[in-house]
Amino acid sequence: MFRDESEFVRWLQTHAPRGDPRLKLGIGDDAALVEVRRGHELILTTDMSIEEVHFSPRLHAPRSVGHRALARSLSDIAAMGGTPRYALVSLALSRSAPRAWVDAFYKGLLALAQAFKVSLIGGDTAVVPGPTMIDVLVAGEVPRGSALRRSGARPGELLYVSGRLGWSALGLRLLKSQPPGRTLSHVASVCTLGTSRLLLTEAACAAAAIQAHLYPQPQCALGRYLAARRLTTAMIDLSDGLSTDLNRLCEASGVGARVWTERLPHPYLEDPHDSLQLALDGGEDYQLLFTVDPRQASRLPARFRGIPLRHIGEITRAKKVVLHQATGREETLQPRGYDHFRKCKENES
Amino acid sequence: MFRDESEFVRWLQTHAPRGDPRLKLGIGDDAALVEVRRGHELILTTDMSIEEVHFSPRLHAPRSVGHRALARSLSDIAAMGGTPRYALVSLALSRSAPRAWVDAFYKGLLALAQAFKVSLIGGDTAVVPGPTMIDVLVAGEVPRGSALRRSGARPGELLYVSGRLGWSALGLRLLKSQPPGRTLSHVASVCTLGTSRLLLTEAACAAAAIQAHLYPQPQCALGRYLAARRLTTAMIDLSDGLSTDLNRLCEASGVGARVWTERLPHPYLEDPHDSLQLALDGGEDYQLLFTVDPRQASRLPARFRGIPLRHIGEITRAKKVVLHQATGREETLQPRGYDHFRKCKENES
Numbered sequence: 001m002f003r004d005e006s007e008f009v010r011w012l013q014t015h016a017p018r019g020d021p022r023l024k025l026g027i028g029d030d031a032a033l034v035e036v037r038r039g040h041e042l043i044l045t046t047d048m049s050i051e052e053v054h055f056s057p058r059l060h061a062p063r064s065v066g067h068r069a070l071a072r073s074l075s076d077i078a079a080m081g082g083t084p085r086y087a088l089v090s091l092a093l094s095r096s097a098p099r100a101w102v103d104a105f106y107k108g109l110l111a112l113a114q115a116f117k118v119s120l121i122g123g124d125t126a127v128v129p130g131p132t133m134i135d136v137l138v139a140g141e142v143p144r145g146s147a148l149r150r151s152g153a154r155p156g157e158l159l160y161v162s163g164r165l166g167w168s169a170l171g172l173r174l175l176k177s178q179p180p181g182r183t184l185s186h187v188a189s190v191c192t193l194g195t196s197r198l199l200l201t202e203a204a205c206a207a208a209a210i211q212a213h214l215y216p217q218p219q220c221a222l223g224r225y226l227a228a229r230r231l232t233t234a235m236i237d238l239s240d241g242l243s244t245d246l247n248r249l250c251e252a253s254g255v256g257a258r259v260w261t262e263r264l265p266h267p268y269l270e271d272p273h274d275s276l277q278l279a280l281d282g283g284e285d286y287q288l289l290f291t292v293d294p295r296q297a298s299r300l301p302a303r304f305r306g307i308p309l310r311h312i313g314e315i316t317r318a319k320k321v322v323l324h325q326a327t328g329r330e331e332t333l334q335p336r337g338y339d340h341f342r343k344c345k346e347n348e349s
Numbered sequence: 350m351f352r353d354e355s356e357f358v359r360w361l362q363t364h365a366p367r368g369d370p371r372l373k374l375g376i377g378d379d380a381a382l383v384e385v386r387r388g389h390e391l392i393l394t395t396d397m398s399i400e401e402v403h404f405s406p407r408l409h410a411p412r413s414v415g416h417r418a419l420a421r422s423l424s425d426i427a428a429m430g431g432t433p434r435y436a437l438v439s440l441a442l443s444r445s446a447p448r449a450w451v452d453a454f455y456k457g458l459l460a461l462a463q464a465f466k467v468s469l470i471g472g473d474t475a476v477v478p479g480p481t482m483i484d485v486l487v488a489g490e491v492p493r494g495s496a497l498r499r500s501g502a503r504p505g506e507l508l509y510v511s512g513r514l515g516w517s518a519l520g521l522r523l524l525k526s527q528p529p530g531r532t533l534s535h536v537a538s539v540c541t542l543g544t545s546r547l548l549l550t551e552a553a554c555a556a557a558a559i560q561a562h563l564y565p566q567p568q569c570a571l572g573r574y575l576a577a578r579r580l581t582t583a584m585i586d587l588s589d590g591l592s593t594d595l596n597r598l599c600e601a602s603g604v605g606a607r608v609w610t611e612r613l614p615h616p617y618l619e620d621p622h623d624s625l626q627l628a629l630d631g632g633e634d635y636q637l638l639f640t641v642d643p644r645q646a647s648r649l650p651a652r653f654r655g656i657p658l659r660h661i662g663e664i665t666r667a668k669k670v671v672l673h674q675a676t677g678r679e680e681t682l683q684p685r686g687y688d689h690f691r692k693c694k695e696n697e698s
Binding site: 006024025028029030031032033034035036038041042043044045046047048050052053054076077079080082086088090092121122123124126128129130131133135137139140142144147149150151235236237248251252 | 355373374377378379380381382383384385387390391392393394395396397399401402403425426428429431435437439441470471472473475477478479480482484486488489491493496498499500585586597600601
């Protein structure tokens, strides 16, 4: 491990790339100092990643933990239609974590930061007797007045989602079922993926799902595109599962929604109910869920940089979220994604 | 505890006062949205408070935990000469913490926030199997180009400190020695405080020390005053103890320093060595340590809003920090304040 905090700070300074002229003061002083572009508003968001809650050392390599910890906050900036600029990382490191864990954790985090041109400018560090906890703050920018919120959806608007749903949850399931020490090609034999519309082999599907779970890609470019062209009225990122996040968007907007199950871009497993459940409650897909005025819908491309934008439902006046099945049956869609307080109650009872 | 996350978010929204016209979007969306004043730079800082590292439920009431968690970050903004504006609070709450703990924690945090006109605008929450951990981010502003850094000290400059040193550490010691259930008046009988220059009784000294520990006051107004009048060349806040933080300031500036022990504003205990140790290594005083060009020294008041500004030493060319005793003897001042990595090594050996 590092000898003392100054050694750690110097190590971080050499690893965190600079070069941003609006970064006045980075790691190593009491606080970081940056300039926000004229005509822009500042977006601030913070997300925790906790050992045995958000990640497990048995399943998640430290490089993935670093990537995922930053991805969560970048995805929040994407949901506002903003551009992420700066990150601060608070790391409460378990006493049992080896130095190599810290190296790989920052390697994963900084690789994603570099891909999004985000500068690591500060944070805090502690060594703790309990599990490792990470809190990542990201500061982003958005042109004044163009930020997207959860609260703008109106009845009659169309509901869209980017990319695929449920793949991260499928990846997690595969990782859990993987016998220790087996390589990825063995994973396919323990999962039942059925025929995929993508015409991938089972092994390739499994690899894609695991990749989606370990290294999710926040949709910042898409969020910025939608905000800049004023194509959407409300937006949220899918971190806790469609069932939870759609209910949040509807609650904030004071509306309801109807989702058509046959339009959901879920993985194809042998059990169709299981496939649907992954897409609805899986979480950690970090795709964008957004609403579009029907008069603007023709301006929306079918794909953005290769990512499909799918029309999966509509916004309704009735203040509840319903799932419309191919048979015509409708049922209420309850939020069943991860909720810390609900989870706590379940553990108690 | 709260039923689910939406109930918690609604509870927070009703408790977090608003009214700042530059706050565009607070708690409850994917991220917070604020405007930074024209001609100002943005200061970002984050600090963790961890159960059994930074606080202990036996010694610290939840209201004090909330106050101290925010005070740490406000003090960093003070050290830059800035004005704190917005706070984001990430709370990883131990499963065993009762609902009343959360209420009192936020009560303490929000009371300090209100006193400093800081808006709580976001954060993250989780319920965890381990100890409670809090990470507080504060965003502040400073007029462009006027932020103070650690790195501006030059040989020949004068070293100053605000307020008193070692009182927080004394307060912690008193709290630890206090038999459970005893009131404050009993504390005085278990401590040996000797004659205080303030002519306080022992009981009053003890109460003041405990107050300094549980409810420290960040020196934001002083920091802003010094920065606005360009009275100082370098500044740092005293969070980890004078010995550690002065070494940090000197390292950042590429200089050394000489501190005169008889000028240190320490508590007066029976053992003078013990008194001095508290002032040098105690930490958590959240006073400001700063350097002044000798030609500017006459412009510096002896007190700012009742807080003494004391000339305790000088900046030297030799790159080490020495302690000059009344006898004329000099010794190197090693950083002996709290260091997480060093602490970890000590526990291992």
